[in-house]
Amino acid sequence: MRERETVAPEGMSESEQRQFMDVALAESRHALPDCSPNPPVGCVIVQGRDVVSRGYTGAPGRPHAEAAALLALDPNMDPAGLSLFVTLEPCAFVGRTPSCAQAIVGAGIRRVFVGTLDPDPRNDGAGIAIMRAAGIEVRVGVAEPEVLAFLAAHLSTTPRS
Numbered sequence: 001m002r003e004r005e006t007v008a009p010e011g012m013s014e015s016e017q018r019q020f021m022d023v024a025l026a027e028s029r030h031a032l033p034d035c036s037p038n039p040p041v042g043c044v045i046v047q048g049r050d051v052v053s054r055g056y057t058g059a060p061g062r063p064h065a066e067a068a069a070l071l072a073l074d075p076n077m078d079p080a081g082l083s084l085f086v087t088l089e090p091c092a093f094v095g096r097t098p099s100c101a102q103a104i105v106g107a108g109i110r111r112v113f114v115g116t117l118d119p120d121p122r123n124d125g126a127g128i129a130i131m132r133a134a135g136i137e138v139r140v141g142v143a144e145p146e147v148l149a150f151l152a153a154h155l156s157t158t159p160r161s
């Protein structure tokens with residue numbers, strides 16, 4: 001399955017990737033209960049080995065985790081030097097909020113690490129495909145067991161908002 005191909009992002013070890021996903025996972029716990037019925041997602045943006053921005057999914061109609069982290073980012077930072085970690089596949093679709101996959105492309109981020117794919121049929125790999133088509137290096141499945149232990153109960157194959 002192409003979405004799960006492992007890429008080797010320069011300079012960041014597997015254990016470092018898991019550590020940053022753990023920070024994103026901790027951030028995602030702040031999303032409950034306001035985010036419902038959307039899943040509680042967390043995101044951190046990393047420059048070198050430093051977390052430079054973080055976000056979690058707000059109430060419906062408010063920014064998703066990725067959009068929140070991008071909004072909180074210092075606009076003077078070079079996006080090409082940043083890595084984004086998000087617990088769930090960024091959304092490919094426009095609902096009450098814009099597509100996060102498109103927002104990540106638009107921000108100029110070049111490396112993205114995803115905890116697990118979103119089974120929502122409007123996504124289900126489509127968010128990954130948007131980013132890869134734009135030349136972003138995407139790795140799926142970082143700390144996936146830990147992410148799913150918290151997130152799985154909130155995921156659905158039924159479209160949400």
Ligand SMILES: [Zn+2]
Binds near residue numbers: 066090
């Ligand atoms: Zn989104």
